[in-house]
Each structure stands twice: as C-alpha cells, then as structure tokens.
Amino acid sequence: MLAADQQVFETRLSVIHEERAIAKSNGLVRIYRAVKHPILHRVTGEVIGLIGVSTDITDIVELREQLYQLANTDSLTQLCNRRKLWADFRAAFARAKRLRQPLSCISIDIDNFKLINDQFGHDKGDEVLCFLAKLFQSVISDHHFCGRVGGEEFIIVLENTHVETAFHLAEQIRQRFAEHPFFEQNEHIYLCAGVSSLHHGDHDIADIYRR
Numbered sequence: 181m182l183a184a185d186q187q188v189f190e191t192r193l194s195v196i197h198e199e200r201a202i203a204k205s206n207g208l209v210r211i212y213r214a215v216k217h218p219i220l221h222r223v224t225g226e227v228i229g230l231i232g233v234s235t236d237i238t239d240i241v242e243l244r245e246q247l248y249q250l251a252n253t254d255s256l257t258q259l260c261n262r263r264k265l266w267a268d269f270r271a272a273f274a275r276a277k278r279l280r281q282p283l284s285c286i287s288i289d290i291d292n293f294k295l296i297n298d299q300f301g302h303d304k305g306d307e308v309l310c311f312l313a314k315l316f317q318s319v320i321s322d323h324h325f326c327g328r329v330g331g332e333e334f335i336i337v338l339e340n341t342h343v344e345t346a347f348h349l350a351e352q353i354r355q356r357f358a359e360h361p362f363f364e365q366n367e368h369i370y371l372c373a374g375v376s377s378l379h380h381g382d383h384d385i386a387d388i389y390r391r
Contacts, residue, residue: 188218189227198241199234211238254328256306257313265327265335269385272325272339276378283378284346285388286336288312288353291370293332300363308362308369315356319349335389343377350375 184195199212216232252264260268269285276283290296290308297305309332316326316336326336338346350373357371376391 184214184216185230188216188230192218192220192225192227194218198237209238210236211241213237257309257328259313259316259334260325260327262327262329265325265329265337266385268325268327269335269337269389272337273378273382273385273388276339281340282342283388284338284341284343285376286338286346286350286353287374287376287389288334288336288350289372290332291372296369304362311360311362312357312371315353319352319356343375346375346377 182199184197184199187193187195194215194217196213196215199214200209201212202208203210212234214232214234216230218227219229219231220226221228252261253259254261259265272283275281290312293305293308296308309328312334313326313328316334320326320336320338323340324336324338326334328334336349338349354371354373358368362369376388378388379391382388
C-alpha cells in the first residue's frame with residue numbers, strides 16, 4: 181500500500197500529494213497530482229476504501245522549475261544571480277552561527293575588464309566571464325557555492341571552511357585563470373581576489389563581504 185493510501189486509512193482524511201510514474205510508451209517520468217478521499221462505512225465510520233483522482237501535471241512542474249531557474253540564475257554564466265546568491269549567503273551565515281562552524285568568502289573581479297570589452301569586443305568579454313564561471317565550478321566542492329554579483333564581480337561562499345583554505349583556493353583560481361590563453365597575442369588577464377571569514381561579532385553577511 182502506498183504511504184498516501186495508508187495515511188487516508190489511518191486519518192480518515194483526504195490526502196493531496198504528487199506521484200511520479202514511468203510512462204510505458206516512452207519511458208519518461210510523468211508527475212501526477214493525486215487527490216485521495218476515504219470511503220467511510222455508514223454505520224461504523226471506518227474507512228472501507230478510497231477513491232482517487234490523478235491529474236498529469238508534468239508540464240506545469242517543468243514550467244515551474246524553468247521559471248525558478250530563470251529567477252535565480254545569471255543568464256550568461258549560469259551561476260547564481262545576485263538575488264539568489266545573497267539569499268544563499270544569508271542562509272549559510274545563519275547555519276555557521278548556529279552550528280559554530282567557520283565560513284569564508286572569496287570576492288573576485290577581473291582587472292581592467294572594460295578594456296577587454298573595448299579592445300576585443302563584448303563577445304570576448306562574455307567568453308572570459310563564462311570561462312571564469314566554469315573554473316569556479318571545477319574547483320569548488322558540493323557544499324560551496326558561487327554567484328555573479330554583477331559585471332565582472334563574483335563571490336564564492338565556502339561553508340565550514342577556514343580562511344587559510346579559502347586563501348589557497350583563491351590562489352589556485354588566480355593562477356589557472358592567468359595561465360589560460362584567451363588571446364592569440366601575448367595578452368594576459370588577471371584577477372583581483374579578496375578573502376574574508378566569519379568573525380565572532382559579525383551580525384550580517386555585509387560584515388564578511390565588506391571586510
């Protein structure tokens with residue numbers, strides 16, 4: 181018996197939940213909104229059965245997920261956008277304070293980025309930003325996250341990470357970025373990186389970010 185069915189029998193109340201099933205026709209997963217009502221015995225009031233209606237809501241769920249992605253993702257780099265980044269940063273800050281764990285932050289921007297756009301065009305500038313985003317994703321672990329603050333500025337948030345480890349990671353990113361051949365000419369691009377960490381008296385993420 182499904183858990184939702186069991187709940188109907190135990191509580192004698194209607195249950196609404198989502199179910200997933202694999203379609204026999206193409207093997208794809210479909211999502212259904214299932215509404216299940218108890219059938220009660222006229223005399224004893226005991227549940228003697230249930231009646232359910234399932235509606236395929238796969239398209240609605242997929243659209244909802246797409247809208248979530250659009251609302252929280254930077255369209256160029258596919259990293260967290262500013263709004264999502266600050267929300268996740270605040271949540272990480274609260275966890276670190278509650279669990280008394282270290283929290284570090286790396287703030288990164290690209291030196292003279294405007295000159296890259298002016299001299300080589302915005303397509304080249306976009307290429308540089310996308311490379312940097314992929315570089316972040318290749319070096320940070322699952323419990324870390326990063327996002328684009330705006331323009332050429334990015335932030336990496338490192339949960340349960342001491343500042344010494346954050347410095348090492350920032351240097352690794354800086355070196356790998358500097359070594360990448362963006363141009364055929366002997367041109368180089370460099371990063372600026374600042375590292376800070378949670379202090380005992382910090383009250384908000386701004387205390388870390390501005391340090």
